Amino acid sequence: MAKINYQKKPSNNKRGYKNVLFVALIVVIGIFIYAAYGQSSSLKEVPLSQVVSQANNGEIKKITIKGNELEVTPKGESQPTEKSYKEAGSTIYDQGLKQNVDGLEVNPQPDSNAGGVWLTLLTTIGPVILISLVLFLMLRSAQGQGNQALSFGKSKARLYGNEKDKVVFKDIAGSDEAKQDLEEVVEFLKFPKKFQGVGAKIPKGVLLVGPPGTGKTMLARAVAGEANVPFFSISGSEFVEMFVGVGASRVRDLFAKAKKNSPCIIFVDEIDAVGRRRGSGMGGGHDEREQTLNQILVEMDGFEQGQNVIVLAATNRADVLDPALLRPGRFDRRVNIGLPDRKDREAILKVHFAKKPLAKNVDVDALAAKTAGSSGADLANIANEAAIVAARHNRKEINQADVTAAFEKVAIGPERKSKVMSEKEKELTAYHEAGHAIVGHVLPDSDMVHKVTIIPRGGTGGVTWFIPPEDKSYHSVIEYKDVLARMLGGRIAEEVMYGPDRVTTGAGNDLQKAAELARDMVVNQGMGKKLRDQVFQVDEGMMIEKIVHERQYSDETAKIIDDEVESLISEAARRARMVIKANKNKLEALKDALLEKETVEAEEVIMLLKGASLPKEAALY
Ligand code: ADP
Numbered sequence: 001m002a003k004i005n006y007q008k009k010p011s012n013n014k015r016g017y018k019n020v021l022f023v024a025l026i027v028v029i030g031i032f033i034y035a036a037y038g039q040s041s042s043l044k045e046v047p048l049s050q051v052v053s054q055a056n057n058g059e060i061k062k063i064t065i066k067g068n069e070l071e072v073t074p075k076g077e078s079q080p081t082e083k084s085y086k087e088a089g090s091t092i093y094d095q096g097l098k099q100n101v102d103g104l105e106v107n108p109q110p111d112s113n114a115g116g117v118w119l120t121l122l123t124t125i126g127p128v129i130l131i132s133l134v135l136f137l138m139l140r141s142a143q144g145q146g147n148q149a150l151s152f153g154k155s156k157a158r159l160y161g162n163e164k165d166k167v168v169f170k171d172i173a174g175s176d177e178a179k180q181d182l183e184e185v186v187e188f189l190k191f192p193k194k195f196q197g198v199g200a201k202i203p204k205g206v207l208l209v210g211p212p213g214t215g216k217t218m219l220a221r222a223v224a225g226e227a228n229v230p231f232f233s234i235s236g237s238e239f240v241e242m243f244v245g246v247g248a249s250r251v252r253d254l255f256a257k258a259k260k261n262s263p264c265i266i267f268v269d270e271i272d273a274v275g276r277r278r279g280s281g282m283g284g285g286h287d288e289r290e291q292t293l294n295q296i297l298v299e300m301d302g303f304e305q306g307q308n309v310i311v312l313a314a315t316n317r318a319d320v321l322d323p324a325l326l327r328p329g330r331f332d333r334r335v336n337i338g339l340p341d342r343k344d345r346e347a348i349l350k351v352h353f354a355k356k357p358l359a360k361n362v363d364v365d366a367l368a369a370k371t372a373g374s375s376g377a378d379l380a381n382i383a384n385e386a387a388i389v390a391a392r393h394n395r396k397e398i399n400q401a402d403v404t405a406a407f408e409k410v411a412i413g414p415e416r417k418s419k420v421m422s423e424k425e426k427e428l429t430a431y432h433e434a435g436h437a438i439v440g441h442v443l444p445d446s447d448m449v450h451k452v453t454i455i456p457r458g459g460t461g462g463v464t465w466f467i468p469p470e471d472k473s474y475h476s477v478i479e480y481k482d483v484l485a486r487m488l489g490g491r492i493a494e495e496v497m498y499g500p501d502r503v504t505t506g507a508g509n510d511l512q513k514a515a516e517l518a519r520d521m522v523v524n525q526g527m528g529k530k531l532r533d534q535v536f537q538v539d540e541g542m543m544i545e546k547i548v549h550e551r552q553y554s555d556e557t558a559k560i561i562d563d564e565v566e567s568l569i570s571e572a573a574r575r576a577r578m579v580i581k582a583n584k585n586k587l588e589a590l591k592d593a594l595l596e597k598e599t600v601e602a603e604e605v606i607m608l609l610k611g612a613s614l615p616k617e618a619a620l621y
Pocket of ligand 1: 171172173174175210211213214215216217218219314348376377378
């Protein structure tokens with residue numbers, strides 16, 4: 001897409017210009033040298049006495065005299081072939097040449113001393129020209145650097161707006177509410193008079209809040225595209241540099257540029273990089289950031305009515321922003337953009353597959369169902385990966401297998417088939433994964449098993465994949481307890497099959513995730529037994545705050561939290577153990593299938609585990 005870079009860059013032209021100068025210099029010096037020496041250098045130098053005696057003997061046709069230089073043309077030649085020098089102030093006759101030798105033409109010419117003149121010129125003016133040229137070039141490049149140093153305080157904002165294929169709302173799939181909210185902003189930009197006429201103040205700032213990759217930048221560009229106004233884009237982190245004061249001066253510059261191009265949109269990505277709550281830094285280390293933020297506030301306050309510049313800012317952490325940014329007259333409007341739901345995911349996938357040749361058997365709807373929790377950018381990535389996989393197999397169309405491979409690669413990383421596992425390790429991995437699968441399969445509130453594999457992927461030895469049948473926004477205690485049990489299923493399978501002290505580090509990651517989930521349940525979700533309905537969430541600020549923050553609960557509560565977490569984990573382990581022990585034959589069957597095929601798909605897992613039972617003591621209800 002055509003991008004107009006606002007910052008002047010040293011263009012290639014300049015470099016070309018320098019090269020031409022350099023070549024010209026060499027040519028000029030070459031001409032000087034040729035002029036000085038070139039003309040007569042081909043003549044053979046002979047002593048004057050020889051010339052005189054040859055001439056007296058009638059062997060020479062012509063002698064051309066240029067100053068003290070003689071050019072000699074012997075008989076039978078048409079051009080001079082020899083040269084000689086006579087003494088200054090004397091004539092050639094003084095040197096012994098007879099008068100009127102037959103057939104000899106003596107041709108004195110005015111003393112042009114051409115070579116001498118050129119040589120003098122070269123030795124006197126040459127160095128002057130050379131030094132001037134070098135100085136000139138040096139000055140030019142120094143000036144270039146000077147410009148760069150001066151442009152340091154200039155914003156690096158990129159200006160979009162003139163390109164033909166600009167983004168409009170139609171290009172963005174889903175996000176209907178966000179589009180509706182932003183429709184208003186488009187109207188403000190298109191028909192400001194309508195609003196000013198009834199005394200309405202046009203908003204200055206709109207905050208787009210949503211997880212990364214949900215299309216915030218795209219939406220901002222679409223607003224500019226719909227309103228047909230220029231769009232300045234800059235990232236919050238670009239304001240902040242090593243040098244103090246740069247951020248603030250970049251803000252000033254950006255707003256000045258924008259005002260010149262009004263009506264227009266300024267888009268500040270990652271506003272939280274500069275807009276975090278002030279005063280939280282320790283030891284004044286955030287002065288620069290605060291100055292930048294202050295400058296943004298000053299500039300926004302300084303917008304006069306009718307200026308018609310609207311600032312859109314994107315963040316995924318609206319909670320850490322400085323309240324001053326959110327006051328009326330600043331970013332007082334907020335548009336929330338969530339992760340896409342199934343319908344939107346399908347629409348986004350269709351947008352991204354639209355320009356790619358897709359085989360008829362590809363089920364985009366099923367892919368949308370599997371990709372709960374993915375952002376628009378993730379889905380775009382899957383579509384692209386699928387095209388790459390198809391191309392690598394030299395296919396002209398993307399088929400279902402390519403799409404599945406792309407989805408799995410994006411979701412858990414590429415397969416690492418080359419990693420060598422011993423037979424023993426393979427067996428252990430197969431038991432481990434089969435353990436996850438059985439517990440997940442048997443417990444009623446866990447998700448469905450989608451696939452089990454013992455091919456290492458990403459950073460794991462094998463994967464058991466669960467996919468919820470539908471998008472879920474909320475989770476119950478019962479669901480979480482089943483999830484905890486299936487997370488521990490791998491470790492417990494190892495324990496049941498090999499004995500308690502032969503369990504391996506293969507479960508490290510599972511245990512960590514389980515501990516995190518259990519703590520989250522107790523601390524953040526009020527799902528403890530004793531501490532039911534109480535939350536102890538501490539605002540997670542910046543790193544420094546995390547270190548110094550004080551707990552909002554007493555030591556006794558901390559102890560209870562630890563006990564609650566422990567009891568959740570041990571309950572989960574107990575339930576997993578009961579399920580695995582009760583279904584050992586199924587575990588063996590799935591393990592064997594895994595060892596044979598390495599990957600077992602959902603349907604086969606269901607077939608293999610048919611009849612697996614849930615022991616009464618492991619049931620929650
Ligand atoms: P953000 O600014 O929220 O991080 P972007 O606007 O940069 O996200 O989106 C990244 C990419 O994801 C876009 O270039 C686009 O390809 C894709 N994308 C995200 N959301 C959508 C959507 N709703 N429709 C189509 N493509 C989308």
